[in-house]
Amino acid sequence: MKITKPSYFDTFSCIASACPDSCCKEWDVQVDEKSAEFYRSLPGSLGDDLRRHLKHEDGETVMTIVDRRCPMWRTDGLCRIQAELGEEALCKTCREFPRLTHDYGDFIERGLELSCPEAARIILSAPTAPAITEEYPGGEAEYDTDAMDVLLRTREKALAILADTSRPVNESLTLALLYGYQAQGELDGDEEQPFDADCALDSVREFVKVPEISELPDFFADLEILTEDWVQRLKNPAPMDWDDRFRNLARYFTERYWLQAVSDYDLYCRVKYMVASCILIRTLGGDLLTTAQTYSKEIENNIANVEAILDGAYSHPAFTDDKLLGLLLQN
Numbered sequence: 556m557k558i559t560k561p562s563y564f565d566t567f568s569c570i571a572s573a574c575p576d577s578c579c580k581e582w583d584v585q586v587d588e589k590s591a592e593f594y595r596s597l598p599g600s601l602g603d604d605l606r607r608h609l610k611h612e613d614g615e616t617v618m619t620i621v622d623r624r625c626p627m628w629r630t631d632g633l634c635r636i637q638a639e640l641g642e643e644a645l646c647k648t649c650r651e652f653p654r655l656t657h658d659y660g661d662f663i664e665r666g667l668e669l670s671c672p673e674a675a676r677i678i679l680s681a682p683t684a685p686a687i688t689e690e691y692p693g694g695e696a697e698y699d700t701d702a703m704d705v706l707l708r709t710r711e712k713a714l715a716i717l718a719d720t721s722r723p724v725n726e727s728l729t730l731a732l733l734y735g736y737q738a739q740g741e742l743d744g745d746e747e748q749p750f751d752a753d754c755a756l757d758s759v760r761e762f763v764k765v766p767e768i769s770e771l772p773d774f775f776a777d778l779e780i781l782t783e784d785w786v787q788r789l790k791n792p793a794p795m796d797w798d799d800r801f802r803n804l805a806r807y808f809t810e811r812y813w814l815q816a817v818s819d820y821d822l823y824c825r826v827k828y829m830v831a832s833c834i835l836i837r838t839l840g841g842d843l844l845t846t847a848q849t850y851s852k853e854i855e856n857n858i859a860n861v862e863a864i865l866d867g868a869y870s871h872p873a874f875t876d877d878k879l880l881g882l883l884l885q886n
């Protein structure tokens with residue numbers, strides 16, 4: 556069993572009361588059954604409050620929010636459960652957040668979630684560095700090994716394309732999209748081929764058309780939305796310049812989503828999802844860190860939204876190849 560994590564993974568530490576947002580805002584927190592049972596058994600006012608706010612819905616227990624906040628959130632920014640009972644009393648969701656785990660049986664990949672402002676700061680500022688890998692005994696592959704071999708190999712190539720700072724960042728994203736198409740072919744059984752970046756860029760410059768206006772904000776406005784702030788952001792885009800932090804952003808999406816194609820062999824829709832996410836964040840403008848973190852909170856933590864985008868990547872006119880390429884290559 557191999558466990559791999561980004562070089563920056565262990566530098567994360569919750570900044571609690573200094574957090575400009577909070578994971579205790581807007582979300583219903585899913586509570587694992589062991590913790591729910593423990594919370595319901597507690598005596599005193601903490602136990603009474605927990606019993607009142609824990610709800611069993613659709614086969615899972617959630618802590619319902621009150622006035623847009625977790626009812627265990629205190630005005631000093633700390634969690635009441637943690638303050639009164641210690642960190643070990645937190646449910647699995649709160650103990651883990653914003654740490655991600657993708658378990659493939661014989662290897663595990665870990666990461667940080669962009670929806671936490673402190674994690675987003677680390678993700679967007681971390682220099683490119685090799686991942687850290689630890690080896691443990693045990694574990695069996697729970698996937699199609701041939702497909703995973705292709706995905707691991709092509710992901711390395713995509714990450715190298717994104718890390719190539721000899722090109723402007725929007726060209727790197729363009730190449731990542733074009734390479735994603737080739738990688739899908741290799742996942743479908745095509746022979747491995749060299750990727751000629753200059754030739755690929757020359758050929759798309761001939762046919763792309765720059766849309767007068769991006770349709771992406773309207774598409775995202777039709778998804779499930781948490782906050783009025785996000786509604787206003789989508790209605791009032793103010794594009795920012797591409798800067799090198801978009802490489803980190805694209806790297807984060809690539810590390811998080813590329814291998815998930817082993818579940819359904821559909822890589823290209825994920826590549827379009829990653830590239831369209833970068834384009835949307837650039838289109839909305841504002842402070843990149845805040846926009847990217849808000850994007851993640853609104854989109855990535857809602858599986859229905861992610862699935863709608865993966866579907867839209869093939870069927871919605873906002874996601875056609877020529878429009879995405881045009882938005883990437885426009886000045």
Ligand code: SF4
Pocket residue numbers: 568569570571574575576577578579652653670671672673674
């Ligand atoms: S969002 Fe991140 S930094 Fe903010 S309170 Fe939650 S874990 Fe801490």
